[in-house]
Amino acid sequence: MKVTEAELVISAVGPKQYPNNALPEIALAGRSNVGKSSFINKMINRKSLARTSSKPGKTQTLNFYKINGGFMFVDVPGYGFAKVSKTEREKWGQFIEEYISTREQLRVVVQLIDIRHEPSRDDKAMYEWLTYNQIPCIIVATKVDKIPKGKVQKHVKLIKDSLGAKGTLIIPFSAETAQGKDQAWNALMGYIRSKPFRAEEEE
Template identity: 70%
Template sequence: MKVNTAEIVISAVGPKQYPEGNLPEIALAGRSNVGKSSFINKMIHRKNLARTSSRPGKTQTLNFYILNESFYFVDVPGYGFAKVSKTEREAWGKMIEQYLVERDQLKAVVQLVDLRHPPSKDDCLMYDWLKYHELPVIIVATKSDKIPKGKWDKHKKVVKETLNMDPTDKIILFSSETGHGKDEAWGVLNSYLTK
């Protein structure tokens, strides 16, 4: 897919702030430093629409990016690393849960995991939670450029087994450095956006 226009529309903390209308949405979930912003920037071929940060836990709102005036990427706050109080974390949890469970425009969730390491306990909880709520999940394993190509299959197998992945769910190896997996990711996302 060629993305001609992309802009951030709103950073929302609740349903009253979500964009109006019925354009389809794809949510992006993952640990705080897994590379969500880099994934967005690579997918839309822009250097820094989504701000990357060396400080994990920077995204604390639901960030709605409109692409080609026809659909949204929704970046949800990262889980795991953020150095915030328990109360704040619970508030985020509620905000994310409300969005994922109640938003009719949501077509699928891209869950990003780091290919270099087995998925964390938080990754597994997130995946199980998405499956429990019967949300379509696409696993994107980032940072594939950091692993020799010959070891990709081994690492992919670890991700699948650790998450106890549903065999019908897609897993895409991705690199925001080289662009590997970008076309495959658009192919899979398109199938949800055109449903």
């Protein structure tokens, strides 16, 4: 996938601010500092379109990025240990759930999990919520360059077993080396070219 155009369209906190178009959307979910912004930047060959930060909880809105004029990446606020108030976290949770539950343009949720660690309670809760609501999901296991190559499959199995993710694609990924980038694009393009899953449900 060659990306020639990428732009931040809008940062939204509710449906009234969502882009008014029919472009397919890919949502990116994961705990704070799992590497969502780094994933976006590596996938589109940009250094800083999506802002990265060492401070967890920096993303506080739904950020819509238009790619090649044909689809959107939607970066949602990170869950987990963001140093924000409980009220703020609940507010984020509400508009994340509203977006994922109702957005017709959504094709798939990419859940990013740090491959170095067993999935957290929040990771498990997110995966269970997605599967319960029958929302298509791909898992991207980030920071694979931080572990020995010989242990990658062991860590992938730990994620799969911990989540109970038997039929879910898990892609080891590195924003440093681009490992997993082509596999991720191949998987995502299949969803981008497909009909909205909610339309299939209605049929």
